[in-house]
Amino acid sequence: MDNVNLKKLAGELNLAVSTVSRALRDNHEISQETRDRVKALAAKLGFQPNPHASSLRQNKSRTIAVVVPEIQNNFFSQVLNGVEDVAQQKGYHVLIYLTHEDHNREKDILKVLRNGRVDGLMISVSNTTTNFDHLEAYRQTGMPLVFFDRVCEEMDVPHITTDDSKASYKATEHLLKMGCKNIAFLSLACNLSISNGRRSGYLQALAKHGLGNKMIVECGTDDEVNRQKIRKLLQSEQRPDGIFAAIEKFAVNTYEVCYELNICIPQQLKVVSFSNLAAAALFNPPLSTVIQPAYEIGKEAATILFKVVEKKMLLPNEKKVTIASQIVERKSTGRS
Amino acid sequence: MDNVNLKKLAGELNLAVSTVSRALRDNHEISQETRDRVKALAAKLGFQPNPHASSLRQNKSRTIAVVVPEIQNNFFSQVLNGVEDVAQQKGYHVLIYLTHEDHNREKDILKVLRNGRVDGLMISVSNTTTNFDHLEAYRQTGMPLVFFDRVCEEMDVPHITTDDSKASYKATEHLLKMGCKNIAFLSLACNLSISNGRRSGYLQALAKHGLGNKMIVECGTDDEVNRQKIRKLLQSEQRPDGIFAAIEKFAVNTYEVCYELNICIPQQLKVVSFSNLAAAALFNPPLSTVIQPAYEIGKEAATILFKVVEKKMLLPNEKKVTIASQIVERKSTGRS
């Protein structure tokens, strides 16, 4: 029942397989009359060309892969949303792969993708990735590759990022403006270019305002460990009066510890965080956030990837795209 | 550079293509010595078999499709996480499609998938879907299909859901226990089996406790419209002292309106909602939630789908799987 294919259509219509194929693709070598006849029967029988045969012959799959560290993270799911929008509109399919911040998984995934399964790949690298050989190997095959958010600066492929460093600078400055003298930064592992940007924005702001007392706490995936570190930080001698969280999760951990220790936000501690959570406005107190243009990043990255896939020339400004993040000031950084 | 294929390997090794193919698949008809030789060269050249040729020949793609209404929604991204875990472990690939709650998109997607691109499909249907012909047509092709969360009860394919009705009953009872006399239900459009479950749980609880004054408000995707409806509800004569939101978004809308109208939660209004947001604990006040086992649903649905794909028999209790939701009581339903 399933196997309605070109041969079947051809048989039914007394035409050659090649003619049917051409008719369906609106080839001008086929008369309008025949085209209509073919299409009518195809529609009637619900013919859908076999994508594997098609891909094999044409050496393209109309599929792209998106590789991200995780998906529960609001940022990445919004990115994916943007990607899928563009892909669906262009008639492409989207394969999704999660690395769970594991370099080895990332390597395995890249390896499997190096064989024509997809026409292109966009990736936000895992934060345990320090070696980029697997990406280089992928690129060597000539397949289109685009980085977004967590990029490998060294590689000469399109990057789509947000202005992490600048946004971070502004967020830090915002804390200063609201009266903080002693700001701690909850950082991700340092091998990430992304965290470096965020960290350097923080450091730049401190330097600019003549504050040398940087406090950087490296947090990770384990909530309890994070809380432990934050607890220690908030109970220390020179305890900060402001916290800038590199990712939302750390802000959540901060809130938890503050509840636990009865530290009032924003009176005793002001908090700002990178976050794409719409519900941040409902937090107690509402959390000031640096919102990344996640959907736009996804959309832009996909658009550029498709341009590369379709071998269109990229404009110079499409090789490194930066989309601005936006600070939303809320009560967590309000004046006492 | 790219095209290292069986023929190339065969040429290099003075073997037939068929021998190389078999050697790589550890066919017992090939001597251990030859197998090793072949594998060594394959590894050296980084050979990856062309998946389209493979899929075409074997008539299977080692790929499944996941069709969901949206992905920003925490629930679905957690489901996807579960699915991807199982898939990656089994060496399958995952295609993702978003319907954006649009029945027509859903139809188009299903149509394109009806041709061997995937070995199986799992779907949570859009809430604008009332007609299931497209799903029936898909099933007719004999391809494996699994429903999760938003199911089509009528179709005889595996369902993986949570105990919506029961959880809803419990949540309503919880509100009653906390002193509510007048509970409103913020509902999704009624054609969804899912919302029917949640609604009926609510109604059952009211009936059980002899409360006839049901208040059902149908909300949708537009935040402003929702707020409008909630505003009207909370300003009405018999304004409720409890709100039960069928989805997280409506709870957010409720909070927003309460802030706006200076209605105190939980003193004046208690709120509970279906939600998978970890940060619900940080809300002001912390939101009581019905947490769905999203990750588990994804994992279970994928596991069952793979069983069907691999033509294993399903146990009777795998045809309809229900995984319990869990109520987390927080301040939003606390005693004044």
Added chain:
DNA sequence: GTAAATTTCGAAAACGTTTCCGTAAAAAAC
């Protein structure tokens, strides 16, 4: 010793498309 079974491999068909090439018939050019 021959017959039978086993091991190990090669040739070729097959999957369903797309596309290259060829070729009748019709139309246009002169």
Added chain:
DNA sequence: GTTTTTTACGGAAACGTTTTCGAAATTTAC
């Protein structure tokens, strides 16, 4: 009226893999 071009289509190769069939070479059975 002949030649050239155009139109409309058919035949077959090709994509890279898997698998069927077959067949040497080796081993085992008797």
